Amino acid sequence: MRDMKRIPFDEICQELTRVLLTVGFEDSTAKRCAKVFTENTCDGVASHGLNRFPAFVTDIRTGLVRTRVEPELVNSFGALEQWEGKRGVGILNAEKAMKRAIELSRGHGIGCVGLRNTNHWMRAGTYGLLAAEAGCIGICWTNTIALMPPWGSAERKIGNNPMAVCIPRSEGPVLLDMAMSQFSMGKLEVLSRRGEGLPLAGGYDENGELTTNPNAILKSGRALPIGYWKGSGLALVLDLIATFIAAGDSTREISQRDKETGVSQVFMAIDIVSQMGTTNVEEKVNAVIQDLLDAPTLKGFPKVRYPGQGMLTSRRENLEKGIPVDLQLWRMIQQM
Amino acid sequence: MRDMKRIPFDEICQELTRVLLTVGFEDSTAKRCAKVFTENTCDGVASHGLNRFPAFVTDIRTGLVRTRVEPELVNSFGALEQWEGKRGVGILNAEKAMKRAIELSRGHGIGCVGLRNTNHWMRAGTYGLLAAEAGCIGICWTNTIALMPPWGSAERKIGNNPMAVCIPRSEGPVLLDMAMSQFSMGKLEVLSRRGEGLPLAGGYDENGELTTNPNAILKSGRALPIGYWKGSGLALVLDLIATFIAAGDSTREISQRDKETGVSQVFMAIDIVSQMGTTNVEEKVNAVIQDLLDAPTLKGFPKVRYPGQGMLTSRRENLEKGIPVDLQLWRMIQQM
Numbered sequence: 001m002r003d004m005k006r007i008p009f010d011e012i013c014q015e016l017t018r019v020l021l022t023v024g025f026e027d028s029t030a031k032r033c034a035k036v037f038t039e040n041t042c043d044g045v046a047s048h049g050l051n052r053f054p055a056f057v058t059d060i061r062t063g064l065v066r067t068r069v070e071p072e073l074v075n076s077f078g079a080l081e082q083w084e085g086k087r088g089v090g091i092l093n094a095e096k097a098m099k100r101a102i103e104l105s106r107g108h109g110i111g112c113v114g115l116r117n118t119n120h121w122m123r124a125g126t127y128g129l130l131a132a133e134a135g136c137i138g139i140c141w142t143n144t145i146a147l148m149p150p151w152g153s154a155e156r157k158i159g160n161n162p163m164a165v166c167i168p169r170s171e172g173p174v175l176l177d178m179a180m181s182q183f184s185m186g187k188l189e190v191l192s193r194r195g196e197g198l199p200l201a202g203g204y205d206e207n208g209e210l211t212t213n214p215n216a217i218l219k220s221g222r223a224l225p226i227g228y229w230k231g232s233g234l235a236l237v238l239d240l241i242a243t244f245i246a247a248g249d250s251t252r253e254i255s256q257r258d259k260e261t262g263v264s265q266v267f268m269a270i271d272i273v274s275q276m277g278t279t280n281v282e283e284k285v286n287a288v289i290q291d292l293l294d295a296p297t298l299k300g301f302p303k304v305r306y307p308g309q310g311m312l313t314s315r316r317e318n319l320e321k322g323i324p325v326d327l328q329l330w331r332m333i334q335q336m
Numbered sequence: 337m338r339d340m341k342r343i344p345f346d347e348i349c350q351e352l353t354r355v356l357l358t359v360g361f362e363d364s365t366a367k368r369c370a371k372v373f374t375e376n377t378c379d380g381v382a383s384h385g386l387n388r389f390p391a392f393v394t395d396i397r398t399g400l401v402r403t404r405v406e407p408e409l410v411n412s413f414g415a416l417e418q419w420e421g422k423r424g425v426g427i428l429n430a431e432k433a434m435k436r437a438i439e440l441s442r443g444h445g446i447g448c449v450g451l452r453n454t455n456h457w458m459r460a461g462t463y464g465l466l467a468a469e470a471g472c473i474g475i476c477w478t479n480t481i482a483l484m485p486p487w488g489s490a491e492r493k494i495g496n497n498p499m500a501v502c503i504p505r506s507e508g509p510v511l512l513d514m515a516m517s518q519f520s521m522g523k524l525e526v527l528s529r530r531g532e533g534l535p536l537a538g539g540y541d542e543n544g545e546l547t548t549n550p551n552a553i554l555k556s557g558r559a560l561p562i563g564y565w566k567g568s569g570l571a572l573v574l575d576l577i578a579t580f581i582a583a584g585d586s587t588r589e590i591s592q593r594d595k596e597t598g599v600s601q602v603f604m605a606i607d608i609v610s611q612m613g614t615t616n617v618e619e620k621v622n623a624v625i626q627d628l629l630d631a632p633t634l635k636g637f638p639k640v641r642y643p644g645q646g647m648l649t650s651r652r653e654n655l656e657k658g659i660p661v662d663l664q665l666w667r668m669i670q671q672m
Binding site: 107108139153167182208228234241291301302307 | 416448633
């Protein structure tokens with residue numbers, strides 16, 4: 001276990017902004033990216049927050065990610081648009097795409113944006129939450145390099161294709177944020193760093209045997225899809241839909257590059273709050289959540305939670321007490 | 337193993353039509369329903385085809401499903417509409433809803449229909465295929481009565497909420513058709529009838545232990561979500577979105593009835609073929625599929641397949657040789 005220190009939200013934001021200004025960002029975009037990295041850590045998703053910041057800076061330095069390009073509208077079909085990401089900053093491109101999907105949903109009930117040639121967006125949930133804050137159901141996913149073998153194969157061919165689904169509620173959103181692998185790469189890395197095993201099989205080792213050892217899975221590159229054949233199929237169709245809607249590259253093409261870049265993403269917003277008169281429905285949804293929270297638990301399990309509940313707890317605590325940061329990582333960032 | 341007999345497509349259709357005409361259907365709707373039940377069996381999904389036909393007829397006779405109502409538009413938001421299903425025939429309502437989503441996609445790029453107060457649609461794939469035949473990506477799902485415990489609980493609270501995702505291709509569609517449980521209820525029933533066990537844990541027995549015995553799962557009513565906590569969350573958000581978009585009932589409310597009825601469904605169509613000029617993209621998609629088919633297999637596994645591939649094989653074979661039907665079931669239908 002490494003040394004952790006609680007650091008205030010604003011202090012982290014300022015430090016990350018400082019670093020980003022040294023690698024070519026403009027003031028406004030540096031601040032927006034720094035805020036997203038800080039929020040992700042604050043919400044308990046350090047694997048897609050500060051832990052990933054040094055690699056992000058490296059990708060800027062090597063030119064894999066371009067800081068001064070703007071995404072561009074390529075095709076419009078009414079409620080559906082295709083955008084070109086120009087290998088720009090994944091966070092900024094994705095924010096813009098979801099904001100555009102929200103705008104489209106205002107006039108059409110539903111809005112959908114396909115974004116091609118973009119880069120890693122860090123946390124899928126960021127853009128789901130953006131939609132929910134605007135009173136929309138947000139659904140978004142990205143393809144990735146190949147990280148999982150399809151069902152029955154030993155060779156990685158399909159991405160883990162993380163997806164967020166976010167549903168607005170006055171009491172706080174329901175946010176499902178998940179990759180199609182049983183464990184996200186970020187989670188495998190965190191457990192590997194801590195020297196811990198997985199609670200259940202999360203992939204194949206290099207001999208093709210299911211294993212709970214995160215290092216063996218990171219080494220073989222063979223993560224297990226959720227639900228075996230089902231997640232294998234789900235990840236595949238997410239890739240194909242993203243490829244179609246964005247008219248972009250598939251996991252297959254992305255995997256031919258040295259590093260993951262030029263990914264395809266889909267953003268959907270459904271404008272429920274301002275258009276549908278949802279008071280009644282929100283009562284129904286709240287009753288579902290309450291029923292879930294009241295469910296009797298299996299022996300040895302904690303109380304049942306809804307997706308996103310843990311995030312809200314982390315956020316509240318970390319905003320109050322400061323965000324727990326790995327001290328060694330923090331010093332590294334301070335020296336950047 | 338029961339006796340099976342191969343019966344031609346048209347003969348099955350005629351027989352089912354005859355039965356449906358005796359329970360209150362009009363000629364045209366009887367024919368449409370009979371065709372869907374026959375197609376489902378022809379495509380290798382007997383669990384949602386002929387095997388379910390006697391129960392369907394019972395639901396008509398008891399008045400749970402109403403044969404002579406038409407779904408009605410309740411709200412329109414442009415590319416998104418809400419329809420009231422009036423507890424009509426699930427198949428007919430769902431066909432109408434997906435056709436309407438396809439129409440909406442012609443003008444908006446994407447179309448979405450929420451359908452409330454409808455009944456079991458049999459096979460999700462039916463409506464995905466409908467979209468693909470119209471050159472659209474089709475995405476649809478339904479909520480159900482509670483069939484699975486949420487992660488960490490012993491009590492069923494969430495539906496298995498089957499979903500179809502269908503992607504059109506000249507060579508034949510990619511069709512993912514899956515419930516959020518590791519095994520569909522239909523599959524559990526088929527294996528139970530055959531006296532076979534599951535290849536891996538598919539739910540909890542009445543003591544809360546994971547089991548591969550389909551009877552134990554059917555008895556406890558505790559099916560395992562795909563990917564444990566992930567499928568639990570996914571099934572939940574599908575229910576919440578369906579509830580919102582259809583302004584309909586949630587799994588919680590549906591489960592309070594004696595039998596499953598009044599479910600909420602979502603239909604999305606994305607008009608890729610006629611609007612997007614997808615020749616390039618279809619090449620990309622075909623390359624992904626070919627790459628998948630060429631993947632080396634794990635020891636003891638058959639060749640890797642894409643979702644829907646088996647269906648096309650079954651369909652071709654059964655159209656040529658006749659559809660394999662359980663002889664005992666066939667005689668029962670003939671006496672209805």
